[in-house]
Amino acid sequence: MGLFSRRKTKFVDSDVLVIGGGMAGCGATYEARHWGRDLKIVCVEKANIERSGAVAQGLYAINCYMGMQWDENQPEDHVRYARNDLMGLVREDLGYDIARHVDSTVHMFDEWGLPMMKDPETGRYQREGKWQIMIHGESYKPIVAEAARKAATEIYNRIMVTHLLMDKTKENRVAGAVGFNVRTGDFYVFRAKAVIVAAGGASHIYKPRAVGEGMGRTWYAPWSSASAYALPIEVGAKMTQMENRIVLTRFKDGYGPVGAYFLHLKTYTENAYGKEYESTWYEHTKELVGDYIDRHPVPTCLRNHALLEEIKAGRGPIRMVTKEAFQDPHKETVGWENFLGMTIGQAVVWASQNIDPKHTNPELTTSEPYVMGSHATCSGAWASGPEDYAPDEYQWGYNRMMTVDGLFGAGDTIGGTAHKFSSGSYTEGRIAAKAAVNYVNDMGKDAPQVSEEEYENLKQLVFKPLENYEVGRNEIVAGTVSPSYILPIQGLQRLEKIMDEYVGGISSHYMTNEPLLSRGLELLGMLREDMNHIGAEDLHQLQRAWELNHRLVASESVTHHTLFRTETRWPGYYYRGDHMKLDDDNWHCFTLSQYDRQSNTWALEKAPVYHIVD
Ligand SMILES: Cc1cc2nc3c(=O)[nH]c(=O)nc-3n(C[C@H](O)[C@H](O)[C@H](O)COP(=O)(O)OP(=O)(O)OC[C@H]3O[C@@H](n4cnc5c(N)ncnc54)[C@H](O)[C@@H]3O)c2cc1C
Numbered sequence: 258m259g260l261f262s263r264r265k266t267k268f269v270d271s272d273v274l275v276i277g278g279g280m281a282g283c284g285a286t287y288e289a290r291h292w293g294r295d296l297k298i299v300c301v302e303k304a305n306i307e308r309s310g311a312v313a314q315g316l317y318a319i320n321c322y323m324g325m326q327w328d329e330n331q332p333e334d335h336v337r338y339a340r341n342d343l344m345g346l347v348r349e350d351l352g353y354d355i356a357r358h359v360d361s362t363v364h365m366f367d368e369w370g371l372p373m374m375k376d377p378e379t380g381r382y383q384r385e386g387k388w389q390i391m392i393h394g395e396s397y398k399p400i401v402a403e404a405a406r407k408a409a410t411e412i413y414n415r416i417m418v419t420h421l422l423m424d425k426t427k428e429n430r431v432a433g434a435v436g437f438n439v440r441t442g443d444f445y446v447f448r449a450k451a452v453i454v455a456a457g458g459a460s461h462i463y464k465p466r467a468v469g470e471g472m473g474r475t476w477y478a479p480w481s482s483a484s485a486y487a488l489p490i491e492v493g494a495k496m497t498q499m500e501n502r503i504v505l506t507r508f509k510d511g512y513g514p515v516g517a518y519f520l521h522l523k524t525y526t527e528n529a530y531g532k533e534y535e536s537t538w539y540e541h542t543k544e545l546v547g548d549y550i551d552r553h554p555v556p557t558c559l560r561n562h563a564l565l566e567e568i569k570a571g572r573g574p575i576r577m578v579t580k581e582a583f584q585d586p587h588k589e590t591v592g593w594e595n596f597l598g599m600t601i602g603q604a605v606v607w608a609s610q611n612i613d614p615k616h617t618n619p620e621l622t623t624s625e626p627y628v629m630g631s632h633a634t635c636s637g638a639w640a641s642g643p644e645d646y647a648p649d650e651y652q653w654g655y656n657r658m659m660t661v662d663g664l665f666g667a668g669d670t671i672g673g674t675a676h677k678f679s680s681g682s683y684t685e686g687r688i689a690a691k692a693a694v695n696y697v698n699d700m701g702k703d704a705p706q707v708s709e710e711e712y713e714n715l716k717q718l719v720f721k722p723l724e725n726y727e728v729g730r731n732e733i734v735a736g737t738v739s740p741s742y743i744l745p746i747q748g749l750q751r752l753e754k755i756m757d758e759y760v761g762g763i764s765s766h767y768m769t770n771e772p773l774l775s776r777g778l779e780l781l782g783m784l785r786e787d788m789n790h791i792g793a794e795d796l797h798q799l800q801r802a803w804e805l806n807h808r809l810v811a812s813e814s815v816t817h818h819t820l821f822r823t824e825t826r827w828p829g830y831y832y833r834g835d836h837m838k839l840d841d842d843n844w845h846c847f848t849l850s851q852y853d854r855q856s857n858t859w860a861l862e863k864a865p866v867y868h869i870v871d
Pocket of ligand 1: 276277278279280281282301302303304306309310311312316317318319320321416417418419455456457458476477478480481482484485514631632667668669670677678679680682683
């Protein structure tokens, strides 16, 4: 036993364990109580659900609302929209399932006191765009968290989940999870009949544009650390579309959102010389992707593509033309409020750089890539679909159950379902919880059992970085460079550099190819070896060490998927230089991967895309 064996172990038993109390996790916790009145529902969160996850600082719009009560949109319309934006490849069964339930979620938020902007004449929610409705959403997360808190049997804040536990009596069945309290250092063993992973997406996989002291300024939340992918991957759950990493066009340096600007304020973009540029790249893009460029709305990745090409042609920076819209005092107010409810940092950046959008058109930029499943992208776990709607091939168990028995997912965790956003993620949490409760009820007395040996081994592994540091630091008298360990920040920067240079990050304009990807995998393999020598000087750094571990696993997955899909499906998100064209004949399909931890190997395969909605 190592130095840290005297740490306390605490046991928590539950029927349904929800990992991550963000939007999807709160939705799952709330709904699990609705269907499982007498069940023990536990939610475990590495921060505090009051202000955790990507919605922590609030939102200005709910981006997924059908408006069926006013016949504004139907679920089928949303499936068509998401399919079009993702160049044909979405799980239509899962998307439809969210779209048909999402309005009821939003109506609950309204009832719970979320300030919604309403049209004073019609009483309808104020639209920002076809799918988006506007809110005063600074307190969005606390409102949603309150309902989850009231529904849960127990919420465990400040516990970072590091690993899932598997049943010792039945192969391929989940039995719980382990983690540690980031404040007390206690080790936690959560034993559960069903587990819902709702641990958000992944930033800091790729080197960010802002480095050094500014590295926390990323578009996606810097604390989104890929646990949603690493936890299921490590126990052999299949993943899909991990190559579909997203790149965002945003206001430069603050990553302030552009949605309200384009949709509501009707601002538009131009190059450094005041010229419209998207049409310049029409023929060129058509060469690459064929008719997809003629779709309406133009897919998000293709709009990025035109912007990137224009910059590469030497006509950057690209600017958002705000000077016209901001002459209208109402629009000027909306423009600023948009940031105050969601990305205050952008307003601060503009103030610090002498940019008043009424007089200066601000620059746009493209972000480093992120991995997520809820925005204009659909990376994540391969999940079973709804009983009444999914094709046979997409159904092997309960709705939203992964390829591991009893392991469910929602939000950024689940792949194939782009454009769910905050409301759709919450809705998917509800859907997963209902199915998980059914799973628990059907289980009867055949409950999973946890192996003591497994969690004791994990306990040693989890605290090993503290021991590495404690022992290794005696070899150095000053500074942070040790012959025996690497610190989490050093490992993170190494990971980001590998992903940036070999797997299509910002420094190569998102370009990669087979030789680069293969070398990238070798380098990631070496980093994986070195993870045994991570040193953590305190519990905070221990959390960073495990976040890095999860990011590394997700990065390997992204790289394998990118190598497997020998086409450029989403120009503007990434490019395969050796396969620059979209290839519908061979790649109108999903990519699936499965990791085997015994052999440390990855298996990749294709899965069919079924178009259910015409
Ligand atoms: C900048 C930005 C702008 C956005 N704008 C909009 C918008 O305008 N409208 C809209 O509708 N949506 C918007 N979204 C999208 C929305 O925030 C996401 O779709 C949604 O939050 C995803 O829900 P989730 O539950 O999957 O992830 P999250 O809400 O991020 O929740 C994940 C939770 O898991 C926890 N967690 C992670 N790892 C662990 C672990 N190992 N152990 C324990 N807990 C863990 C996290 O702390 C977090 O609480 C935006 C997102 C961002 C980042």
